[in-house]
């Protein structure tokens with residue numbers, strides 16, 4: 001079998017075109033969706049993501065700005081900035097680029113962002129509502145993955161979804177979203193014994209380990225759908241996933257590439273959440 005490649009970038013552009021129409025309609029009502037990104041320090045990788053977000057925003061007509069703060073900024077300075085943005089009616093979405101430096105408590109920052117502007121879906125209020133299956137901002141990477149599976153007509157209900165990785169931003173919430181879609185969900189992580197026993201029974205395998213090319217064809221089930229969340233930079237500067245694309249694509253039925261897979265969908269879902277925030281804060285559709 002040769003797997004069908006799930007073209008995240010292509011799907012992302014298609015969705016952004018649809019979103020651009022919605023943004024046009026909102027603008028006719030005087031609403032200009034606006035996303036503010038806060039970034040601390042000038043790590044080149046972080047800057048590259050942030051610039052990607054800026055470009056994608058422009059593509060959909062969403063307005064965005066980037067607040068750059070020094071790496072030495074204090075937790076209080078960051079909280080003060082968030083407070084200003086929470087109270088600024090022109091700002092609909094707030095994203096603080098993670099990870100933050102050691103001297104700042106990430107949880108304090110996440111909880112300071114107004115749940116109405118929580119376009120990352122990381123606030124405990126958003127997470128709680130996701131858990132109970134209520135309407136809220138869903139975290140961007142998990143929502144991007146769900147959207148890819150649904151767009152390609154991959155059945156989730158009744159299937160065994162195995163997640164490798166249990167981070168708060170990817171592993172845990174993607175399992176929750178798939179559970180809400182009636183999958184049977186297994187979480188694997190660094191302490192899991194005999195992980196292959198689980199991955200080999202996965203109909204849908206979500207890999208978010210952060211280790212290059214560790215999932216190979218001998219680890220997967222014939223005909224399964226493989227979602228690669230890994231973004232690893234090789235010595236030559238190129239990106240590679242956690243999945244060995246070559247061997248796995250000969251056995252799976254669907255596979256996401258890296259780059260051009262999950263990454264562009266993450267950004268697209270951020271923009272979708274920004275539109276949702278703009279509508280929610282302006283009372284559109286209420």
Ligand SMILES: Nc1nc(=O)c2c([nH]1)NC[C@@H]1CN(c3ccc(C(=O)N[C@@H](CCC(=O)O)C(=O)O)cc3)C=[N+]21
Pocket residue numbers: 048049052095096097098099120140231239258259260261262263264265266267
């Ligand atoms: N509060 C917060 N929210 C985030 O969503 C968040 C964050 N912090 N910190 C950093 C990570 C990382 N992240 C990526 C998004 C898109 C690509 C992406 O589009 N990647 C392209 C390749 C880009 C390239 O070539 O460098 C691709 O996979 O095709 C990558 C990484 C969002 N993050």
